[in-house]
């Protein structure tokens with residue numbers, strides 16, 4: 228028995244020398260101290276010993292067990308220390324490396340320019356008024372003085388939604404933000420029908436047309452409509468407002484121009500152009516002739532004032548409809564309007 232104990236002790240301690248990692252250490256523990264180890268077996272066979280042998284063997288067996296256990300503990304400490312040293316030497320954290328960039332969302336250039344316009348118009352005293360994107364023919368055309376079959380409708384060839392029984396009043400995706408003029412005037416005038424309050428609003432939002440798509444035209448685009456109604460408003464108020472807008476957007480030296488035009492809902496009517504920044508007025512594929520048309524404008528037609536609940540004998544007003552994307556094109560040097568809604572990150576990430 229004592230001899231066997233010596234063997235168990237030597238074998239165990241020798242094997243422990245060969246142990247180099249946590250897994251091997253655990254395997255060693257099972258083999259040398261576990262339930263099926265030689266040592267445990269020996270304790271189990273204790274009963275077979277004679278009375279005289281028992282204390283001697285017992286003492287030695289406990290001693291061997293202690294040696295093996297303390298060997299285990301110190302080897303375990305060494306292995307942990309080695310693992311720590313290894314990780315400190317080989318897995319060093321380089322705090323000088325640049326960090327990983329978190330992908331951040333950003334504002335769409337269209338949103339940026341719209342917000343800038345709200346701010347500028349806000350400074351001038353215009354409130355933002357939101358109107359619906361899906362309209363009726365009545366509001367989109369008829370109340371704006373485009374009767375059914377009027378040739379001026381061709382300018383805004385449109386998307387009619389299934390009309391069903393609606394005959395002359397089908398549902399359309401608005402072709403411009405102008406129907407909001409009627410909705411706003413009716414809302415304002417309803418507050419005090421005999422003495423309607425003055426109106427000074429901008430109406431932003433999407434408009435839809437069946438367009439020949441090119442660098443300046445898309446079938447879906449933003450507009451921002453302006454409407455000012457009150458006693459004594461003149462065409463020079465309109466010119467002053469739009470010229471001031473151009474200066475606030477592009478600086479004091481920007482050149483603007485008004486060209487006579489036609490819209491059924493304004494009289495007189497004009498187109499409003501800003502000198503093209505992209506080519507410096509020389510003419511390029513964006514502007515064509517050196518000027519970029521930013522929108523239409525004019526004095527609100529008496530029929531439209533009446534339809535909105537304002538007496539044209541007392542009130543006058545001006546209106547304009549601008550293309551914020553055209554403004555953004557000049558502002559940021561974008562040479563094709565199709566980029567806006569193409570969803571190409573290479574474009575969007577530049578803003």
Ligand code: PHE
Pocket residue numbers: 402403404405452490493496522523524525546547548549
């Ligand atoms: N609604 C016109 C268009 O989209 C623009 C416009 C608005 C013209 C207001 C005059 C007054 O073409």
